[in-house]
Structures are given as C-alpha cells and as structure tokens.
Amino acid sequence: MSGPQCCENPPTLDPSAGVGSVVELGGLNSYVTGSSDSNLAILLASDVFGFEAPNLRKIADKVAANGYYVVVPDFFYGDPYVSGSSTDDWLQEHGTEKGFEDAKSVIAALKSKGISSIGAAGYCWGAKPVVQLAQSKDYIEAAVLLHPSFLTGDDFKEVKVPIAILGAELDQLTPPEIIKEFEEILSSQSEVDYFVKIFPGVGHGWTIRYNDEDEKAVQSAEEAYQDMLNWFIKNIKN
Template identity: 60%
Template sequence: MSGPQCCENPPTLDPSCGSGQLQQFGGLTSYISGPSDSKAAVILISDVFGFDAPNLRKLADKVAAAGFYAVVPDFLHGDPYIPEQKPITDWIKDHGPDQAFENAKPVIEALKSKGITKIGAAGFCWGAKVVVELAKYAYIHAGVMLHPSFVTLEDIQGVKVPLSILGAEIDKMSPPELVKQFEAALNAKPEIDCFVKIFPGVSHGWSVRYKDEDESEVKCAQEAHQDMLDWFAKYLN
C-alpha cells in the first residue's frame, strides 16, 4: 500500500512555525490562519509527516493571505511518521486515511457553525486520499490533490465536486500515466469540472517538501500553490 517515495525528504518538524495559532477545532488540535470572519475555508491535509511541517504551515499562511480561513488539523494525533522508528507499512496500519476522513467531518461541522458557507480541501500525498473521499460524498465544494498517494481510479470515478490534480513527473505513488487516467475519468463526467497538471522534473512530495536551495523545485512548488489558490478562488468565492 505504500512505497519509499512517501518517506523521502522528511521535513524538520517545528511546532512553533507559522504566523497562525494552534487551537482545538472540531475535536482536533489544528493550526489556524486567516480572517476569522471569512465565509470560505480551506482544510489542508498533510502528508505522513504531519501538520508541524514548516512548508505546510507556510502554505496555510499563503492560503490565509488570499482571504481564506485556513485550517490544518492534526489528523495524525501527534504521531507523524518518523522513518527511523518503524517501517511505513507498520505506521500506516494505525493511520489510515479512512480514519482521517471520519475525523474531518466534525472539522467541517465546526467550520459551518462559524458561518462558513464554502469549504475546500487540499491534500498532500497521504492527505489526498482524504480529499478524494470528501469529494466523493460532497462534504466539500472543491478539492485539490497534490502528488496523491493511495488514490484509485475508482475513487476518481466517484467524485462529485470540482477537483484539481497536481502531479509530479517523477512519482511512483501516482505516476503520470495514472494521473492521465484520472483526468480521462473526470473528463468523462462533464458535470464535474477538473484541472489536471503534471509538473516536469519534480518528484513525489515536492509541493511541501521542496528544498529552499533548489530554485527550480521552489519555482514549481510556488506554481502549484498558485494553481491551488486559483482553483479555490474559482469555487469558494
């Protein structure tokens, strides 16, 4: 169910990073950034390394700066994957995306109780599987999957809301051939808008695990972030 690309380039986790704040939200410790009176929210769902990853927090702040209420819940309950401690195959048994899908429902209800009327979700690697589940049951108004893991063609065929897929050219988890199958399945449903893009020269995980010193990787990450923001601006505003 997993591959080594899930575990490459682990970030140095920093619980204090970002300009937002930590608070309990929908039953989960969450990093929250952005205007509290916004009517549109974006849930960002981490990869296996969790919600303390600095690049993910930076992206949440970027989402907030665009006017959205950004929420990054700790769907891993304080237990992100640490490669030195156990194989990913063992870790994933206790951290299935199906559990995060269930835990996302109270987060969505908490957003609605704040008066938020439009909700989007972006998922990275492991988190993309959670997004596609939310999209299959229309718990969200739009979704973005970035270098998805564990997502199947059957999942994509069940999607009921606008979906963007941002993939990597060098990706064993969701290779370009599979992403193109996803695109064909979405195009076969004209009632569901989609945007699919494969970024050349980058590997699985790049959008939140880019290295600051790699200019080309940073540029591709920034382009993906903008594509994500454009998608949410289209469907959440």
C-alpha cells in the same frame, strides 16, 4: 501501497512554525490561520509528516492572506511518521478512512461557526480523505490533490465537486500514466469541472518537501501553490 518516495526529504517539524495558532476544532488540534471572520475556509490535509511541517504551515499562511480561514488538522494525534521507521506499521495505525471521518468533524465545526464555502487540498496521504470528501456535495465545494497516494480510478467515479490533480513526472507512487487514468475518468463525467497537470522534472512530495536552496525546486513548488490557489479562487466563493 507506500514507498521510499513517500518519506524522502523529511521536514524538521516545528510546533511554533507559522503566524497562526493551534486550537481544538472538531475534536482535533488544528493549526489555524487567517481571519476567523471569513466565511470562506480551506482545509489542508497533510502528508505523513503531519501538521507541524513548516512548509505546509507556510502554504497555509499564504492561502490565508487571500481572505480564507485556513485549517490544518492534526490527523495523526501527535504521532506523525518518523523517518526511518516502518511505513507499513505506521499506516496501519493511521488509516486514511479515519482521516476522512475526522475531516468531516472539522468541517462540521467550521460550518457551525458560519463558514459558508469550504475547499480542501490533500498532500500525499491527505489526498485520499479529500477525495472522499469530494464524493458528496455535503462537505466541500472544491478539492485539490497534490502528488496523491493510495488512490485508484474508482475513487474518481463518484466525485461530485470541482477537482484539481497536480502530479509529478517522476512520481513512483502515482506516476503520470495513473494520473492520466484519473483524468480520463473525470472527463467522462461532464458535470464535474476538473483540472489536471503533470509537473516536469519533479518527484513525489515536491510541493512541500523541497530544498530551499534549489531555485528550480522552489519555483515548481510555487507554481503548484499558485495552481491550487487559483482553483480555490475560482470555486470557493461567497
């Protein structure tokens, strides 16, 4: 279920990255950024490298600048994937089902603070818990999946909230033909708004694990960020 692309271009983790802070929320340490007075929140579910990835925190800060309270939980409890180690062993210890349960706890904590509308975005590993959240109207109002992993068509048959899927042309884990399969399932459910886009010339992980000196890679990541933000602006409202 995993492959080399899942772990390529590992970030240099930095617990001090970002302008936000780390607090306990719903039983998990979480990077939070933006106004705590906002009643609109966005949850970002990381890839296997976890919540200390600088690019992920940079995205969180940018989303927060648009008026959202943004939360990036540490779903791995201080044990993100370490480049070069066994992905299968790590995934056995860090299943997406646990991520889904933890995400529900974080969302409950947000709602207890008066948050009225919540969106969630999942990167790679994080896409599976976000899809599971999207299968009910009890948790979130909109979802975005970016280079998702560990998903099948069945995951989309029960989706109940607006969902966007951003895929990569060169993704070996979830290639365009699989993304198109997901789109066909969503298109058969007329009551669910959806958006699907395949980004040309990029591979798995392009939205957060890119070379800052590669202008084209940076532009593709920025375009994905803007698509995600636009989806939340459209669907996460007071």
